Amino acid sequence: GAGVSQSPSNKVTEKGKDVELRCDPISGHTALYWYRQSLGQGLEFLIYFQGNSAPDKSGLPSDRFSAERTGGSVSTLTIQRTQQEDSAVYLCAITGTPTSTDTQYFGPGTRLTVL
Amino acid sequence: QKEVEQNSGPLSVPEGAIASLNCTYSDRVSQSFFWYRQYSGKSPELIMSIYSNGDKEDGRFTAQLNKASQYISLLIRDSQPSDSATYLCAVKMGGSNYKLTFGKGTLLTVNP
Numbered sequence: 001g002a003g004v005s006q007s008p009s010n011k012v013t014e015k016g017k018d019v020e021l022r023c024d025p026i027s028g029h030t031a032l033y034w035y036r037q038s039l040g041q042g043l044e045f046l047i048y049f050q051g052n053s054a055p056d057k058s059g060l061p062s063d064r065f066s067a068e069r070t071g072g073s074v075s076t077l078t079i080q081r082t083q084q085e086d087s088a089v090y091l092c093a094i095t096g097t098p099t100s101t102d103t104q105y106f107g108p109g110t111r112l113t114v115l
Numbered sequence: 116q117k118e119v120e121q122n123s124g125p126l127s128v129p130e131g132a133i134a135s136l137n138c139t140y141s142d143r144v145s146q147s148f149f150w151y152r153q154y155s156g157k158s159p160e161l162i163m164s165i166y167s168n169g170d171k172e173d174g175r176f177t178a179q180l181n182k183a184s185q186y187i188s189l190l191i192r193d194s195q196p197s198d199s200a201t202y203l204c205a206v207k208m209g210g211s212n213y214k215l216t217f218g219k220g221t222l223l224t225v226n227p
Contacts, residue, residue: 031213040219041219042119042203042217042218042219042220043159043203043205043215043217045214045215045216048213048214050213056213056214091158091159095213102147102164103149103161103164104149104161104215105161106158106159106160107158108157108158109158
């Protein structure tokens with residue numbers, strides 16, 4: 001919604017493999033977030049990007065997780081050596097759209113299943 | 116630890132009734148508060164934001180904020196089956212101008 005697409009929509013992988021999840025936001029947004037939502041749980045903050053500032057990585061659960069945002073737009077979340085506990089829906093959100101500076105608009109998410 | 120607590124439910128109400136969803140937060144200096152709705156298998160979408168003590172109404176939805184009690188609620192009047200979803204409370208905790216802390220959500224079912 002509100003100009004955020006994510007790919008793939010579903011990803012099944014084997015334990016130990018690396019995965020890349022992509023977030024493609026509308027142009028002109030000011031900030032980008034990644035969240036993780038495990039079954040029956042709330043949204044867990046992972047990382048935040050704002051302009052050229054250093055990202056807030058305080059929510060990344062381990063050093064197997066990393067993210068980058070290229071050209072102030074597209075973002076990729078990478079999980080190395082996936083574990084079964086990484087299975088979750090990974091959501092990307094943006095703020096600073098033309099219609100709102102404070103509201104977070106979420107993409108449709110990527111459902112990751114680690115076998 | 117900064118937390119947002121919601122009663123997990125499930126909350127079940129008949130069609131046409133008022134649904135009341137509640138949320139408390141731990142950080143007294145928080146200033147921005149949000150209610151998101153999440154349908155099963157979908158991503159969250161913003162219903163309302165509230166920043167000042169009191170009530171804020173938007174159609175059938177009313178958000179209520181009481182900063183002294185660190186309490187937020189969402190009332191849904193004339194509940195419809197299409198309101199059946201998980202409702203997430205989110206708080207921009209004091210000291211951060213960007214990070215939202217979410218509750219685990221309350222599952223609401225509106226029965227026809």
